[in-house]
Amino acid sequence: MNASSTYREELHTPIAHQAQVVVCGGGTAGFVAALAAARAGARTLLLERNSFVGGTMINGAGPLHSFFNLFKAVPGTSKRQLVRGLPQEIIDRLAASGFCRGHLEMDKGGDYDSVITIIDWEGFKDTAFTMLEEAGVDLLLNVQVAGVMKEGDRVTGVIIEGKSGRQAIQAQVVVDATGDGDVAALAGADYVKKHGTSxxxxxxxxxxxxxxxxxxxxxxxxxxxxxxxxxxxxxxxxxxxxxxxxxxxxxxxxxxxxxxxxxxxxxxxxxxxxxxxxxxxxxxxxxxxxxxxxxxxxxxxxxxxxxxxxxxxxxxxxxxxxxxxxTPNNLGVRYTRAITCEKDLSLEEIVGGARFPDEVFLYGFHDCAPRIQIRDAGCYGFPYRALLPKKVEGLLVAGRLLTSDWDAHMSTRNTVSCMAQGEAAGTAAALCAASGTSPRALDPQVLRARLRAQGVYLGE
Ligand SMILES: Cc1cc2nc3c(=O)[nH]c(=O)nc-3n(C[C@H](O)[C@H](O)[C@H](O)COP(=O)(O)OP(=O)(O)OC[C@H]3O[C@@H](n4cnc5c(N)ncnc54)[C@H](O)[C@@H]3O)c2cc1C
Structure with a gap:
């Protein structure tokens, strides 16, 4: 049998679970998405291939970039905490248990990131499980999402593989937070492969x-x-x-x-x-x-x-x-598939501090600073449409799997941005599930009002 041969299998996969919101990938974005969805009232199931949640954030990425603007790069600008909400609450929980030393200002290198946040990764794993339990998130670990269920263009669930074998899971809304866009790709969403740039x-x-x-x-x-x-x-x-x-x-x-x-x-x-x-x-x-x-x-x-x-x-x-x-559990992956979404942020919009009517959080860090930085130590808005894959219904994406331009990705892929994306995607998924709305039809102003009530900072 050569490498291009195929083996035809006939599968009858048991439907093992049903949930309103299924979050695929319990990493940086997915862990926060699941918390947000459950807290917003959705019956939520989180699927993760590792034996812990946290993903790349606790497997090689540190410090978390960045809750703040780059005030040390531009004399005379003031320090502003841009990302708040659930990501900040997670930091507070970790700090209360001695697993984070808070937000620390840089002594040297402040024009790269003015404030850094370092967490204890083992402490995070335990705290994260506690927070998921408290929120009522159903969690399946050591499972890989290997397929999707679809009716027409709409994703209706996913197929997982694990020690229990192959199982089907029905969902009203699915969030792809796998980093690589596995679910979106399986569902037929368009994407560009970006590993050649990274x-x-x-x-x-x-x-x-x-x-x-x-x-x-x-x-x-x-x-x-x-x-x-x-x-x-x-x-x-x-x-x-x-x-x-x-x-x-x-x-x-x-x-x-x-x-x-x-x-x-x-x-x-x-x-x-x-x-x-x-x-x-x-x-x-x-x-x-x-x-x-x-x-x-x-x-x-x-x-x-x-x-x-x-x-x-x-x-x-x-x-x-x-x-x-x-050494880490997995290879540290920066960029694989960039899923084609309704909005693809450009470097010009990021460095120019663009603002959008449907923005769901504000962000002020770029990983190439000080060479590339957001103008005047400011921030840009992250639009809801950037979480919406084209062509496929019933699906939201969050994390490093979006933004097709490498220079723009060097901002959106960072941990704190991914966490904030997770809060927006999880909250949106829960709102959709409660109202029977598809993510594409959700009114972004309803989402923004809910996010504001959760403590997300959307500007004055
Ligand atoms: C080496 C390295 C260093 C970095 N350093 C920094 C840094 O210092 N500061 C910073 O802010 N950012 C840093 N980054 C970037 C940042 O860490 C990542 O971009 C971000 O954490 C990605 O978050 P995510 O949620 O998209 O993906 P991840 O956190 O990787 O989460 C994806 C999750 O999905 C799971 N998964 C994947 N496929 C499947 C599947 N099919 N089924 C089930 N589960 C699946 C994975 O196990 C994982 O838990 C670094 C990245 C790398 C690789």
Whole structure:
């Protein structure tokens, strides 16, 4: 049998669950979408392929960019918290349990992000389950969405595969928060493949790092690019929270970094002797919707991580006693399918601070700052139409699976934007389910009124 042969199967899939709102993917956007939908009164089911929720946000992304505007880049502008609502409530819950140190201002690098927010990932996993339980969200873990049910253009449910085998789930409204747009693609929505413009990453953590020694060595060498200090967990522990440094300028690393395509490193230190590298091991142009490409990248990047850690231990003061103690569950994927939606935000709209009558939150961060930043440390509105895939009914999308232009995606894909998108999509889905309306027919002003009542900031 060659690779293009097919095997015809006949399937009779049991209908195992029914829900008003089914959220596919319990990551950065999907976890918030499920909470929002359930709190807005919908019987909500959340489907996640991992054994936890949080997705990329707790598997390599950190800090969370950004609840605030870029006030440190433009002297004279004031600090504004733009993203509030449910994302802020999650931060408050984490902080109350000691799993977040709040929003910390950058000491160096404030023109990239003026305020950063770092959370404890294990603490998040437990808190997230508690919040889902409290909201009454039904949760199925270790299940992969593998198909959709449709009547005409309308999605009526999804097919999952897990330890119970293949099961069908009926839904009034489905939210695709899979990051890759798996559901929208299966449902026949149009999309563009964008992996050619981006890279996948494999973040990792090292323990027994002497952070004080490391930071002072790097400062002496003039290698520090970003620095944030703040309170830590242990009395007498170090206080370096965020640290970015440039090893490409160190001759002992430059050849290795160039050959492997590594950046930075850039990372953070939530606990006193631990450093998490978020942006270091990377591989360009991997199609993370291709199982073989995904597998090869995982093997290659794991080798890279161990090779870099050996170099750090050998050459950089502070790493003498260190070892690799954490690697992520999945490859860190930045960009795969961009689903074609009713509105596709452009870079001009983002940097120009465009506002829209149907905007569902405001956002003020761009990942290429200070090179690309939103004018006058301002913000832009995120329109509801950007969550609505063309051609398919009964479906909303949220997260890094939208925005087809790489430069614009470098803003919309960030964690805090994805969380805010999740709140809007989940709330919209619940409103639709309650009124029997399709997402495309939902009055955005009804949604905006509801979001405002939930504490979402939509401007004065
Ligand atoms: C290496 C790396 C570093 C980054 N650093 C930062 C940073 O420092 N700050 C920042 O703000 N942003 C950062 N980002 C970007 C940001 O983390 C992501 O864009 C964002 O978290 C994506 O959120 P999401 O909800 O779209 O996807 P995810 O958080 O990835 O969620 C998707 C979820 O869907 C699940 N899923 C996927 N397919 C299926 C399926 N078929 N069935 C069931 N479940 C499925 C996944 O398991 C996952 O939980 C980084 C990204 C990467 C890759």
């Amino acid at each position: 890279s996948v990453g494999f973040p990792f953590g090292m323990a027994r790092v002497d952070m004080r020694r490391l930071a002072s060595y790097l400062q002496e060498q003039g290698l520090v690019t970003q620095l944030v200090r703040g309170p830590k967990d242990l009395p007498g522990g170090d206080d370096v929270i965020r640290l970015g440094f440039d090893l490409t300028r160190d001759p002992r690393f430059s050849a290795f970094m160039a050959q492997s395509g590594m950046w930075g490193p850039l990372g953070f230190s939530y606990h006193s002797d631990h450093f998490t590298f978020i942006n270091t091991a990377n591989k360009r142009q991997v199609d993370a919707t291709d199982t073989r490409a995904l597998s090869q990248a995982l093997v290659e990047l794991r080798h890279q991580v161990m090779a870099l850690s050996r170099l750090l231990i050998q050459h950089i003061p502070g790493f003498e006693q260190a070892y690799v103690c954490w």
